[in-house]
Amino acid sequence: MQLFVNDLTVMDFSYLCPKRGMVGESWIVDVVLSGDLNDESMIQDFGKVKKNLKRLIDDYVDHKLLVPADYNDVAIIRNDDEQVDARFTCEDGRVLQLYCPAEAYAFIYGESVTMESVGLYLREVLATHLPENVDNLELILRTEVITTPFYHYTHGLKKHDGNCQRIAHGHRSKIDVFVDGQNSLESQEYWASRWEDIYIASEEDRLAFDKRQASGDVPGDQSYSCFAYESSQGYFEILLPDADCEVVTTDSTVECLAQFIYDQEKQRKQGAAVKILAYEGVGKGALVCD
Numbered sequence: 001m002q003l004f005v006n007d008l009t010v011m012d013f014s015y016l017c018p019k020r021g022m023v024g025e026s027w028i029v030d031v032v033l034s035g036d037l038n039d040e041s042m043i044q045d046f047g048k049v050k051k052n053l054k055r056l057i058d059d060y061v062d063h064k065l066l067v068p069a070d071y072n073d074v075a076i077i078r079n080d081d082e083q084v085d086a087r088f089t090c091e092d093g094r095v096l097q098l099y100c101p102a103e104a105y106a107f108i109y110g111e112s113v114t115m116e117s118v119g120l121y122l123r124e125v126l127a128t129h130l131p132e133n134v135d136n137l138e139l140i141l142r143t144e145v146i147t148t149p150f151y152h153y154t155h156g157l158k159k160h161d162g163n164c165q166r167i168a169h170g171h172r173s174k175i176d177v178f179v180d181g182q183n184s185l186e187s188q189e190y191w192a193s194r195w196e197d198i199y200i201a202s203e204e205d206r207l208a209f210d211k212r213q214a215s216g217d218v219p220g221d222q223s224y225s226c227f228a229y230e231s232s233q234g235y236f237e238i239l240l241p242d243a244d245c246e247v248v249t250t251d252s253t254v255e256c257l258a259q260f261i262y263d264q265e266k267q268r269k270q271g272a273a274v275k276i277l278a279y280e281g282v283g284k285g286a287l288v289c290d
């Protein structure tokens with residue numbers, strides 16, 4: 001007998017990719033449990049499946065930076081104070097470096113982070129938390145079907161009192177733009193291109209290179225920026241190429257990003273009526289209009 005739960009949760013995270021750099025993602029999780037019926041004539045109470053498995057997925061992947069532990073150009077140094085220094089060099093030589101509390105990362109076996117490698121990692125964790133009558137668990141990871149332009153972004157919300165304060169977590173997000181009441185595919189494509197695999201930083205978090213806590217030089221081949229902040233989970237620092245960043249003068253909540261896109265579109269469309277629906281992952285976001 002099998003029990004399924006679709007849309008168990010959405011994992012919002014970022015990962016380091018040899019080709020793309022830092023990629024924000026939102027993956028929907030479905031689960032299938034196989035086993036015998038228990039005393040309640042259930043494989044497991046849906047309430048328990050949802051609560052327990054979602055908590056584990058939140059603990060092990062959600063809002064973390066996923067690092068492919070077997071990639072040949074990643075250096076990971078765990079310091080005594082539980083800060084982890086992760087320096088990742090992409091195939092084209094770009095360096096991405098983070099210096100964050102250990103719980104901000106998940107180290108995934110394999111040379112790259114894929115649905116398959118994350119599925120194996122999670123399955124191993126979840127399998128040890130199943131009741132005795134359940135003998136197998138299948139995880140299905142998938143992305144939202146989006147038929148219009150979308151982008152992948154990574155950010156951190158230093159003022160958030162939960163895990164969104166982690167400096168490198170992200171989302172795969174749809175963007176809807178209406179100009180004079182009409183859907184503007186041109187604007188949507190513009191933002192999907194501008195924010196393809198982007199890191200969104202706040203100007204006030206910029207850190208001078210000589211104040212960095214992470215080890216290693218700033219590469220000299222292209223221009224880099226460093227951003228850092230202290231929040232309730234600890235000290236977070238990131239170094240990355242300027243070409244991979246959008247630096248805003250506000251926080252990067254979805255409300256602020258919708259306003260940023262709105263302001264830019266008002267300039268691009270020279271006074272036309274503009275309406276923006278900016279998403280943060282799946283099924284939620286902020287709306288700004290005239």
Ligand SMILES: Nc1nc2c(c(=O)[nH]1)N=C([C@H](O)[C@H](O)COP(=O)(O)OP(=O)(O)OP(=O)(O)O)CN2
Nearest residue numbers: 009010012062063157160164169252253254255280
């Ligand atoms: N009003 C806003 N609330 C939150 C924002 C925001 O921009 N505006 N942003 C965040 C975080 O960035 C976070 O990544 C959002 O993720 P979410 O999955 O919604 O958060 P939870 O894990 O708490 O929700 P689950 O349903 O458990 O996945 C937070 N809030």
